[in-house]
Amino acid sequence: MKKPFAVVAVGCAMMALTVVGCSNKPSDEELKQLNDLKAEVTSLEKDIAARQADKDALMKSIADKDAQLAQCAKDKEAVQKRLSAK
Numbered sequence: 001m002k003k004p005f006a007v008v009a010v011g012c013a014m015m016a017l018t019v020v021g022c023s024n025k026p027s028d029e030e031l032k033q034l035n036d037l038k039a040e041v042t043s044l045e046k047d048i049a050a051r052q053a054d055k056d057a058l059m060k061s062i063a064d065k066d067a068q069l070a071q072c073a074k075d076k077e078a079v080q081k082r083l084s085a086k
Contacts, residue, residue: 026034
């Protein structure tokens with residue numbers, strides 16, 4: 001007998017909390033939080049873009065250095081061949 005009453009009581013309590021917790025529009029505090037979060041997202045997206053640009057510049061620099069290193073290796077090999085031929 002107590003079990004169905006407990007289920008009904010819990011159900012009513014949940015319904016009451018749901019109805020009380022719902023409102024038609026957000027409060028000023030919730031709007032401020034939302035705007036703060038939007039500003040933070042925008043800031044983080046700009047930071048990501050800047051970091052990506054830095055990464056791209058570094059990758060290009062690495063590729064240039066690798067190309068120079070490969071050219072130096074070819075030049076060294078050519079010089080060694082000329083020296084051994086004499």
